[in-house]
Amino acid sequence: MVNQTYTADVLVVGGGTGGTAAAIQAARRGAKTILVSEFPWLGGMLTSAGVSVPDGNELEAFQTGLWGAFLQELRQRQPGGLDNSWVSFFSYDPRIGTEIFADWVQELPNLHCISGQVPIDVYRQGDSITGVCFADFAVTAKIILDGTELGDLLPLADIPYRWGWELQSEWEEPSAPVTFNSLTQKYPVQAPTYVVIMQDFGESIAPEIPAATNYNPSQFIGAWDGYGAETFLNYGRLPGGLFMMNWPICGNDYGEGVGRLIESDVSRGEFIQESRWHSQNFAHFIQKQLGRRYGLAKKVFPHTSTAFALHPYYRESRRLVGLTTVREQDILPIAKGRVASIFNDAIAVGNYANDHHYPGVQFPLQPKSIRWGGRWTGTPFTIPYSCLIPATTDGFLVCEKNISVSHIANGATRLQPVVMGIGQAAGMAAAICVELNCQPRDLPVRTLQTALLEDNRSKAAIIPLFNLPPNRSDWLDWQLYYLNNPQAYPVSGDCPDSAFDKALIGESNCFKGIFFRWEQQEYRFTVTAPAAYQGQNWQLVTLRSHIDEQLRAYPHEQLVTLWGRHNHSGNWLLVEHLNRG
Numbered sequence: 001m002v003n004q005t006y007t008a009d010v011l012v013v014g015g016g017t018g019g020t021a022a023a024i025q026a027a028r029r030g031a032k033t034i035l036v037s038e039f040p041w042l043g044g045m046l047t048s049a050g051v052s053v054p055d056g057n058e059l060e061a062f063q064t065g066l067w068g069a070f071l072q073e074l075r076q077r078q079p080g081g082l083d084n085s086w087v088s089f090f091s092y093d094p095r096i097g098t099e100i101f102a103d104w105v106q107e108l109p110n111l112h113c114i115s116g117q118v119p120i121d122v123y124r125q126g127d128s129i130t131g132v133c134f135a136d137f138a139v140t141a142k143i144i145l146d147g148t149e150l151g152d153l154l155p156l157a158d159i160p161y162r163w164g165w166e167l168q169s170e171w172e173e174p175s176a177p178v179t180f181n182s183l184t185q186k187y188p189v190q191a192p193t194y195v196v197i198m199q200d201f202g203e204s205i206a207p208e209i210p211a212a213t214n215y216n217p218s219q220f221i222g223a224w225d226g227y228g229a230e231t232f233l234n235y236g237r238l239p240g241g242l243f244m245m246n247w248p249i250c251g252n253d254y255g256e257g258v259g260r261l262i263e264s265d266v267s268r269g270e271f272i273q274e275s276r277w278h279s280q281n282f283a284h285f286i287q288k289q290l291g292r293r294y295g296l297a298k299k300v301f302p303h304t305s306t307a308f309a310l311h312p313y314y315r316e317s318r319r320l321v322g323l324t325t326v327r328e329q330d331i332l333p334i335a336k337g338r339v340a341s342i343f344n345d346a347i348a349v350g351n352y353a354n355d356h357h358y359p360g361v362q363f364p365l366q367p368k369s370i371r372w373g374g375r376w377t378g379t380p381f382t383i384p385y386s387c388l389i390p391a392t393t394d395g396f397l398v399c400e401k402n403i404s405v406s407h408i409a410n411g412a413t414r415l416q417p418v419v420m421g422i423g424q425a426a427g428m429a430a431a432i433c434v435e436l437n438c439q440p441r442d443l444p445v446r447t448l449q450t451a452l453l454e455d456n457r458s459k460a461a462i463i464p465l466f467n468l469p470p471n472r473s474d475w476l477d478w479q480l481y482y483l484n485n486p487q488a489y490p491v492s493g494d495c496p497d498s499a500f501d502k503a504l505i506g507e508s509n510c511f512k513g514i515f516f517r518w519e520q521q522e523y524r525f526t527v528t529a530p531a532a533y534q535g536q537n538w539q540l541v542t543l544r545s546h547i548d549e550q551l552r553a554y555p556h557e558q559l560v561t562l563w564g565r566h567n568h569s570g571n572w573l574l575v576e577h578l579n580r581g
Helices: 017-028 065-077 094-106 182-186 229-234 258-262 265-290 416-436 445-453 475-484 545-553
Strands: 004-013 033-037 111-115 121-125 128-133 137-146 196-200 242-245 294-296 346-350 369-372 375-378 381-384 396-398 509-519 522-529 537-541 558-567 572-580
Touching: 004 017, 004 128, 004 416, 017 033, 017 065, 017 094, 017 111, 017 416, 033 137, 065 094, 065 416, 121 137, 137 416, 196 265, 229 265, 242 265, 258 265, 265 294, 346 416, 346 445, 381 416, 396 416, 416 445, 445 475, 522 558, 545 572
Parallel strands: 004 033, 004 137, 033 111, 137 396, 537 572
Antiparallel strands: 121 128, 128 137, 196 242, 196 294, 346 381, 369 375, 509 522, 509 558, 522 537, 558 572
16 A cells, blocks of 8 residues: 655656666756665665676777766775785775765755665656555656666566577578577576675684575586686675675575566565575585685675675566667777767767576677787777667666667676766756656757766766776867767777876885786786785786877887786786886
8 A cells, every 4th residue: 555655856756776876966056866776785786786896898999988987986095905806907895886876965965865665666657657565565767767677667667578598580680599498498588686695704614505496506617617716706806805696606505496576576586586695606616625714704695694785687688679779780890990880869888798597508609808908808889878768658768788679789888887877877867857857759859968978976988989088188089079979980999199198096006126028918027026916927917098009019028017907816917007128
């Protein structure tokens, strides 16, 4: 029974990565905003799902908007820094991440958050969604955003959506299957992972991790073959002797009957319980193999089983049928280029390599990775505003993994920084729609793009350029230039160079040694000083475009002085400054 009805300018349902970003941005723009979340922690993948080693948008030029602001806060707040794991350049305690989002929300008096609630029904007037009903209250709003982990508002509102694979005949995507097959039947969407945090107890003996239902050690045999135990653990190493377990090889991805996630509340609950048991069994297996030095972490998440995330890490959701659908071709590099073509209505950027998870299956994908900064990264691409808008429904936007995207392309658009950018754009769009008293489909996209570029708190790039970090004085000029002249967008992804602040970032240390070029974009460094590191051999990587240029030009087997941060897990030096000799 509805006991109370709230009214707002903007309602965001779901406090995940995109929903939280959307609510914060809408409120910062001045809209009276209500955010209703199922979980007590805001941030979704970045916090409550436990994936605090985010992938993508790692290059300095792509650290913009709320994503860039989040990284800046992490650098200031995380004791010991972010250089802990080898799967990501940003590894942090999820409790720090949730504090950041909570603080951002707290500073906004026009943003009201309600947790512990899920949507039950929606209100409609003609073709418009006007409100959402929860267990004992309802919210009516001018614009409603679906930020749920699985696109739960879409079926409630009878908004068309996709779930599962599209064949190659649909959009001529090169990696799509020609016919439906055993893979598409077994895994209609990518497998989620129920993250568990383990802890190094050192010389102490960790409490024994009990096996859960259906324990079968053969599922996990060979998990770290070819890596070794230490490298395996360091994959998701967090500060403070913690390890995020989100391991794809004979690990804790779980996709058995994944279609149950959208069949009913009961079947969803059964799948979630099974995926959690699967991760508990993986942790049990790790402890059995590596010893009682390793156990379940204590007091990480705010519920009884404090080592387990609040919900699974969902890699795929129901996907909106929108005005535009992002296809695989839209994320692949253009001919002889390092970037994808840009959408005229671009509102967010991403650069993650296309990555799909089907336990026990190697699924081939058209390559979109490139060598840059001494390592592999992904081809930059853009997200169009029109993929957030339903084809026929008004008063509504999506702001999570539930955008209008193909199953294949979702493997690149699903990552935390991209979803955060989508959320920021959706929140900005909703607030401007309230200001202009218009529907999302009628919002002039240039108004939205300009607002994102000129936001006074967290300006967001919408044109990806490798050598255009946000501290360049001409950053806005070049963003607007290529927005107005998309035909001039360079296939290299580089705009004409100019002077900008090349100061060191954070805590950097000085190292001297010999530079080695093994091959193109493969750099090594033998340390001669300080003495504590003498003789060690490290990979050299960078996230800064001018350092990438210097490394490409630096002579082989020459002395070099570097400033940067050493990552023990990845055995690399993240270079921030370089001098000859």
